[in-house]
Amino acid sequence: MGILRKSTAPLLTLAITAALGTGVANAKDTVKVAFIGPLTGGVSAVGVGGRNSAELAVQLRNADPDAKYEYELVTQDSECKPNVGVQIATKVAADRSVIGLVGHYCSAVAMGAVDIYHRFNLPMSVWGAVLPDVTYGNDYKEIHRVNGTMINQNEVAAKFMTDQGYKTWVIIHDTTDYGKGHDKYFSEYLTENGGEILADFGVPADQQDFTAELTKAKQLNPDVIYFGGLTPLGVRIRAQMDKLGIESQFQGVSGIKSDSFIDGTGELAEGVVSFLEGAPLEKLPGGQFFSEKYKAAGFTESEEAYGPFAFSAMNLILDGIEEVGPNRKALTEYLGNIQDHDSVVGKISFDDHGQNTVAAITPYVIQDGKWVVWEDSEYADGTRKLAGL
């Protein structure tokens, strides 16, 4: 027995190693990539749309026989709360098996998280947050952004609204970095374009009752009420404007450009304007491809405004890993050199802060319960009119 065991044991080991070895050689290595967005809470509709879109990018890549790796998507919920966001950002960044990240719709969360990605050398691309400081407020080479910033957005918005003939504004904004940023840039460009700001209210991001602010606004009787913030507050302000009999035009920012804004306000949504980076899905170079694939994948939720950006950001990360291998530093370097990279949102070119320089801004208006591109709406051709015109 003793002799037999001595001779068979190494043989068995060899056989097992050989069997395992061939098994590994046949399968692709698994590489982890991550997605972070608000999957619960008031703005979760946008977050879930983004997550689905990022997942779609991973699914399509895994179905591609030419792909060198098998990708596994790790998703985390930031709840749009900076404190939660910082925790999960650390969790994702500290997991060395995660090579790249597509993250953040909420600017306030992104601002807290970028330092962490830099510390852990995790290359990432933002898919929805629009605060300029996310990319321009630091020199971190890990941080990139495929969507435009609120600087471009408000520049276009201020010019667009003054061109319509509006003269006076009351601004209401939430007091997060996001709302304050909108307030700052819109005020700046509005003054440049000759608009006048009658009052400016900062409100907490969870306020329910706006009757006091709106009653004050009513007294000032502005042409437009500008709201810098996200959907839940936007819905409340629009509804309460009606309660107080305020007839001013309601102007939002990219943060309210969601289907849930229309669900929340119903008939009052009609004629509300908002601005969004990038072109509408059907006008994007790869828009049709994206929406066909999104439908085919069977997601029940809408991709919402930023889905195509999440999809493009994830694709960019996957392209990078295919090219330079699953290595954080190499991927960071790869992303730093991106110029004219094809994506469904158009060519992506990063400047030296990792900001995509393509910044087409599209104005939208709600017509019959749908967000319609301004140029295609009945408001543009004069059939319908915005409030007070």
Next chain:
Amino acid sequence: MDMGLLGQFIVNGMMLGMMYALVAVGFTLFFGVLDVIKFSHGDVLMVGTFAGFSTYLGLGAIGIDNAFVQLVGVLVVAIASMALLGAIIARYLVLPLKSAPPLNTLLVTLMLGTVLREAIRLFYPDGSNPKRFPALLPTDSWTIGSFNLRADSVILLVGGLLVIVGVHVLINRTRLGMAIRAVAQDEETAKCMGINFKMIVLLTFGLGSAVAAFAGVMNGLYYNEINFGMGLLLGVIGFSAAIIGGLGNIYGAILGGFIFAALQTLGAVALPFASAYKDVFAFAVVIALIAWRPTGLIAEKTSERV
């Protein structure tokens, strides 16, 4: 400031105050009978509003589109289901902890509030998004100068007032009310007098929760928007209002509710700095009031400090 505008601010403030008062009445009722603080109260309000909203959707689905019938349906379902939920919470969470330190009840109900909130967010269809609550009341409005008064606001104010008067009559003029007062005053003696202690506690929790459900529906009808987080701040404010007024005293709760609303409105209107600080201002004054009168403005006759 012209009179119309002042009137507008007063109506806004009254509306807020009515809602806060209705929530505060619940806190004070619970504290009265059991000396406990039920922190899930705001979330019970939210669940009640969603129950009412579901009823509206259900009635719409079976083809009933008469606004009055819908309103009655919404109110009946919201109030009845929350009265039941309140009694269940009392029976299975609050009463078993009766001899434990009050802090335990506070913690358990605080956690229950989170469970209710998260349950609506996760399990109600599309529950994480704000929902559009229907306008079931007439929306005619009268405008005098810069003063705009809507019929629905008036109806809601009158409705809230009727509920408060109803609770007052119930507590002070009925046998049930007498039993509630007896239990509040002295549990042991009340038991000796043949009062079914457990039943009275369940009924009181049912009553307080029903009032909260009414406040929730009122909130929905007024703002035309509901969301899973609406109960959180309302709960904290209602609790503060009950404390300023004097826990255990219904009039104190009502007074506290209106004081808090007045402070918030004042904070947004009259303070020179941005309205971002109106809650800071209101809560700071609450802290000062509590420091000045630790047992509340209208204290219970036999007061216990919390």
